[in-house]
Amino acid sequence: MSSPLLTVRDLHSYLATGQGVVRAVDGVSFTVRQAEVLGIVGESGSGKTATCRTIMGLMPASIVHTGGEVIYHPHGDVNLLKLSDREFQGLRGADLAMIFQDPMTALNPVLSIGDQLIEAINAHSKLTAAESRARAVELLERVGIPAASRRMRDYPFQFSGGMLQRALIAIALASSPRLLLADEPTTSLDVIIQDQILSLLLELQQDTGMSLILVSHDLAVISEMCDRIIVMYAGQVVEEGAAADIITAPRHPYTHALLDALPHSAARGRLRSIGGSPPSLVDVSPGCRFAPRCRFVTDECLTWQTELVEAGERGHAARCWRHQELAERQEPWQHSELA
Amino acid sequence: MSASWAASPSELLMQLATRAAVRKRSAVRRRLTLISGLAMLGLVIAAVLLAPVLTGQSATAIDVLHPLAPPGTGGHLLGTDQYGRDLLARILYGGRIDLAIAFGATSVTLVGGTVIGLLAGYVGGRLDSVLMRIVDLFFAFPFLVLIIAIIAMLGPSLFNMFLAIWITSWVSYARIMRAQTVTAKKQQYVLAAKALGYSGFRVMFRHILPNTAAAVIIFSMVDAVGNIILAASLGFLGLGVQPPTPEWGSMISDGQNYLLTSWWLATLPGLAVVVVGVAFSLIGDGLADILRPGDR
Amino acid sequence: MSRFGTLPRRLVHVAIVMFGITLVTFFLLRLIPGDPALAILGSSYTHSRAVAIDNFLGLNRPIWTQYGLYMARLFHGNMGYSYFYNEPATTVILQHIGPTIFLVIYSAVLAAIIAFPIGFVSGLHRSGAVDQTARVFFTLSFAMPAFWLGIILLLIFSVHLPVFPLSGFGRGITGHLYYLFLPALTIALGFSTVLVRSLRAATIATLQSEFIDTARMKGISWSRVLWRHVFRNAVLAVVAVYGVNLAYLISGTVLVENVFSLPGLGTLLVSSVSDRDYPVVQGVTLLFAVLIVLINLMTDITQAALDPRVGQEIGT
Numbered sequence: 046m047s048s049p050l051l052t053v054r055d056l057h058s059y060l061a062t063g064q065g066v067v068r069a070v071d072g073v074s075f076t077v078r079q080a081e082v083l084g085i086v087g088e089s090g091s092g093k094t095a096t097c098r099t100i101m102g103l104m105p106a107s108i109v110h111t112g113g114e115v116i117y118h119p120h121g122d123v124n125l126l127k128l129s130d131r132e133f134q135g136l137r138g139a140d141l142a143m144i145f146q147d148p149m150t151a152l153n154p155v156l157s158i159g160d161q162l163i164e165a166i167n168a169h170s171k172l173t174a175a176e177s178r179a180r181a182v183e184l185l186e187r188v189g190i191p192a193a194s195r196r197m198r199d200y201p202f203q204f205s206g207g208m209l210q211r212a213l214i215a216i217a218l219a220s221s222p223r224l225l226l227a228d229e230p231t232t233s234l235d236v237i238i239q240d241q242i243l244s245l246l247l248e249l250q251q252d253t254g255m256s257l258i259l260v261s262h263d264l265a266v267i268s269e270m271c272d273r274i275i276v277m278y279a280g281q282v283v284e285e286g287a288a289a290d291i292i293t294a295p296r297h298p299y300t301h302a303l304l305d306a307l308p309h310s311a312a313r314g315r316l317r318s319i320g321g322s323p324p325s326l327v328d329v330s331p332g333c334r335f336a337p338r339c340r341f342v343t344d345e346c347l348t349w350q351t352e353l354v355e356a357g358e359r360g361h362a363a364r365c366w367r368h369q370e371l372a373e374r375q376e377p378w379q380h381s382e383l384a
Numbered sequence: 385m386s387a388s389w390a391a392s393p394s395e396l397l398m399q400l401a402t403r404a405a406v407r408k409r410s411a412v413r414r415r416l417t418l419i420s421g422l423a424m425l426g427l428v429i430a431a432v433l434l435a436p437v438l439t440g441q442s443a444t445a446i447d448v449l450h451p452l453a454p455p456g457t458g459g460h461l462l463g464t465d466q467y468g469r470d471l472l473a474r475i476l477y478g479g480r481i482d483l484a485i486a487f488g489a490t491s492v493t494l495v496g497g498t499v500i501g502l503l504a505g506y507v508g509g510r511l512d513s514v515l516m517r518i519v520d521l522f523f524a525f526p527f528l529v530l531i532i533a534i535i536a537m538l539g540p541s542l543f544n545m546f547l548a549i550w551i552t553s554w555v556s557y558a559r560i561m562r563a564q565t566v567t568a569k570k571q572q573y574v575l576a577a578k579a580l581g582y583s584g585f586r587v588m589f590r591h592i593l594p595n596t597a598a599a600v601i602i603f604s605m606v607d608a609v610g611n612i613i614l615a616a617s618l619g620f621l622g623l624g625v626q627p628p629t630p631e632w633g634s635m636i637s638d639g640q641n642y643l644l645t646s647w648w649l650a651t652l653p654g655l656a657v658v659v660v661g662v663a664f665s666l667i668g669d670g671l672a673d674i675l676r677p678g679d680r
Numbered sequence: 681m682s683r684f685g686t687l688p689r690r691l692v693h694v695a696i697v698m699f700g701i702t703l704v705t706f707f708l709l710r711l712i713p714g715d716p717a718l719a720i721l722g723s724s725y726t727h728s729r730a731v732a733i734d735n736f737l738g739l740n741r742p743i744w745t746q747y748g749l750y751m752a753r754l755f756h757g758n759m760g761y762s763y764f765y766n767e768p769a770t771t772v773i774l775q776h777i778g779p780t781i782f783l784v785i786y787s788a789v790l791a792a793i794i795a796f797p798i799g800f801v802s803g804l805h806r807s808g809a810v811d812q813t814a815r816v817f818f819t820l821s822f823a824m825p826a827f828w829l830g831i832i833l834l835l836i837f838s839v840h841l842p843v844f845p846l847s848g849f850g851r852g853i854t855g856h857l858y859y860l861f862l863p864a865l866t867i868a869l870g871f872s873t874v875l876v877r878s879l880r881a882a883t884i885a886t887l888q889s890e891f892i893d894t895a896r897m898k899g900i901s902w903s904r905v906l907w908r909h910v911f912r913n914a915v916l917a918v919v920a921v922y923g924v925n926l927a928y929l930i931s932g933t934v935l936v937e938n939v940f941s942l943p944g945l946g947t948l949l950v951s952s953v954s955d956r957d958y959p960v961v962q963g964v965t966l967l968f969a970v971l972i973v974l975i976n977l978m979t980d981i982t983q984a985a986l987d988p989r990v991g992q993e994i995g996t
Binding site: 098101103130134135136137138139142143144146147150151152153154156157163168169200202213216217220221344 | 852858889890891893896898901902909916927960986987988989
Binding site: 517522534536540609614640643644657661662672 | 697701702703704705708709711712713820822823824825826827828831832834835839888927928931934936938939949950952953954959961962964965968969972973992
């Protein structure tokens with residue numbers, strides 16, 4: 046097992062909105078190891094994007110509270126949350142990079158792709174103009190953009206969604222970061238392109254040995270790509286573990302429900318959506334936050350002080366006090382396509 | 385309010401503080417702008433209409449004993465001009481003309497321009513092209529210059545001022561309304577109305593108009609400010625009402641000659657224009673807040 | 681792919697607008713109630729001159745012929761004859777065009793210098809000191825008639841604190857810059873209200889865009905993000921507003937020239953109204969309109985130069 050790269054400990058991130066204080070991230074902990082692919086899965090509003098942005102220091106101005114630690118080990122175990130924006134600048138791009146969900150709006154519309162890529166390259170290196178340009182072309186080719194040299198001069202509006210996402214990946218990799226956070230990188234692309242982009246990401250990850258955090262609401266995508274998985278709900282981690290364990294032996298009712306909702310289940314006549322809607326992150330309930338929508342809820346669940354309990358091997362944990370019973374009651378989970 | 389659970393007193397405090405902040409931006413505060421604007425305007429209109437009550441003086445009577453009197457002297461609250469005419473009276477009576485233009489010019493162009501825009505947008509085709517070409521043509525001219533030219537041809541008078549403004553200002557309304565109508569035409573409620581067989585007029589005036597009026601009404605407030613300033617400007621240039629009828633713009637122009645000695649002659653009438661302008665601005669902002677929240 | 685793809689189309693459009701303008705100015709003269717020849721000649725009326733004018737304007741011929749004659753004359757730079765100045769109208773007008781052009785450019789530049797920093801900072805630090813102060817200041821100045829503001833500035837800076845001259849155009853470029861500072865400032869302040877509001881809104885909107893996050897993610901300095909990404913995009917919105925409000929700017933020069941007694945087109949326009957000098961009125965109106973069309977064209981070109989997406993609107 047490789048050494049840890051980034052350790053998130055009890056992370057909190059609260060935002061002020063018109064409806065009150067939203068607890069976007071409410072006590073999240075996990076570790077990312079070197080050359081590991083970690084998946085974060087959850088519905089919208091689960092806090093997965095907020096977690097990534099907090100790690101990168103890219104939260105909006107309405108943030109009112111951050112708590113916990115984000116320890117980046119290669120730099121002497123520095124806590125990223127304690128860094129000033131200036132200090133953080135040095136790390137962004139060179140150590141940590143991020144790509145966002147909608148490629149159509151993630152690039153400056155009035156600058157050429159080449160300019161924006163060269164800007165990323167020059168942020169952390171001192172190359173001559175010719176060298177930067179050459180490196181930029183090289184990067185574009187590496188991410189699979191044909192006629193890279195000519196396309197340097199083009200503007201974002203001249204690229205398709207898939208091409209833009211490739212360009213964004215090139216920008217993210219420009220300074221050879223150790224950790225790449227990919228927030229729903231394929232959600233706004235169509236299915237065929239999705240596959241291409243995901244394969245590209247995996248390929249790049251394996252080539253460079255960087256760690257990758259992949260965020261998605263699509264468990265199918267996550268299971269294919271990741272070594273370890275974190276399942277998030279209402280700002281908390283509700284289950285974590287090795288990908289294979291999570292998929293074959295889920296220990297939290299929410300994870301069960303997510304797997305049930307996948308089209309693969311339809312073959313066994315078990316396609317079920319998860320009833321109800323995500324809870325308010327302003328008025329959080331004292332007990333289990335998933336209780337209102339849980340198939341296995343009991344009265345005790347409503348007041349139980351939730352915590353992650355060990356539920357299996359290889360660091361498998363779940364935030365459910367009934368996980369043992371549920372494991373015994375369930376049929377063994379078979380998802381041959383996913384495992 | 386649902387019970388919420390705070391882990392610590394500081395969290396509770398934070399929650400209370402945020403709730404208070406949220407409440408501040410409530411409806412009452414949004415209406416404040418509108419109310420203050422209406423109040424200001426109301427006061428001005430009242431003052432101007434009640435001029436005979438508020439000041440016993442005449443706007444044209446010459447006080448031989450007190451020419452160019454500073455404010456407060458000789459029984460003249462705001463002073464007198466070079467002929468000894470009371471400034472307060474002249475401001476109050478003069479306001480009638482400027483306000484008349486603000487209301488009279490704006491309302492006609494509002495109605496006229498809106499109807500034309502509505503027609504152009506709804507009927508489309510040839511009519512739309514022709515009307516919009518005319519609109520574009522007018523927009524190629526700086527309005528003040530065009531109005532001056534029209535008044536030049538027709539001769540300076542109060543009525544010709546109205547006429548000149550009517551001829552040129554309807555275009556802004558037409559353009560806004562046409563754009564709104566074109567968008568509205570594609571909405572469900574219009575398609576439904578047409579499917580029900582309602583006549584064109586009915587669809588236009590009873591369905592589209594109420595839903596799109598917000599934009600032109602808000603603009604009319606901006607236009608009113610413009611018209612007040614326009615009226616004063618034309619008066620200033622000597623192209624409006626002729627002396628001795630008082631009017632804020634011409635008063636400022638006269639006052640400019642005495643800037644070195646009697647600053648109040650040029651300054652105070654201008655202040656009146658500003659007050660009315662601010663009033664209309666506030667009304668416009670207030671309406672915008674109410675009719676289209678979230679633009680801040 | 682050419683950035684200026686639709687430029688030829690726009691030039692055609694401009695030509696059409698120019699024709700339309702001449703139509704309007706042509707009909708202006710026809711608005712005069714009564715006999716145009718009598719009106720034009722005024723005190724210089726003699727029967728032979730009246731007949732000459734009738735023939736010159738083609739008053740006894742169909743209206744389209746009259747328009748044709750008018751256009752033909754225009755192409756030769758002939759805008760009629762000013763009986764008031766006893767010179768061709770064109771000469772009179774050209775004598776007055778300098779100060780106006782100078783004033784327009786000066787005001788436009790001053791407005792940018794004032795409004796851009798204030799608008800940008802207001803947007804960056806919403807509800808901050810700059811934002812609040814600017815809002816109050818500009819709401820007030822928006823309601824101030826340009827000519828009154830000019831008088832107030834005169835009062836303060838020419839009468840009570842003799843810093844700037846009361847009137848006149850001055851000599852030489854530095855002279856012009858000095859003499860025209862107050863007039864240009866007057867216009868610029870009125871203009872700035874809209875610019876500040878627009879840039880503020882555009883800055884706020886741009887700050888929320890996702891490409892700002894991408895830029896920050898690269899690890900470049902915040903000031904670089906501000907300039908190259910935020911400002912560069914926010915200013916696009918303002919260029920459009922700039923052009924649209926130029927009509928206001930032009931109207932402003934008419935009034936301000938009068939307040940500061942500048943020998944420009946604005947003063948000429950107003951004096952020729954009271955002088956009943958119709959050909960000059962017509963000519964100045966035409967010239968102002970042409971100025972606006974040119975300014976709009978320049979705005980379009982600037983927009984195309986700054987925003988690569990603009991030139992691609994073929995067929996829109």
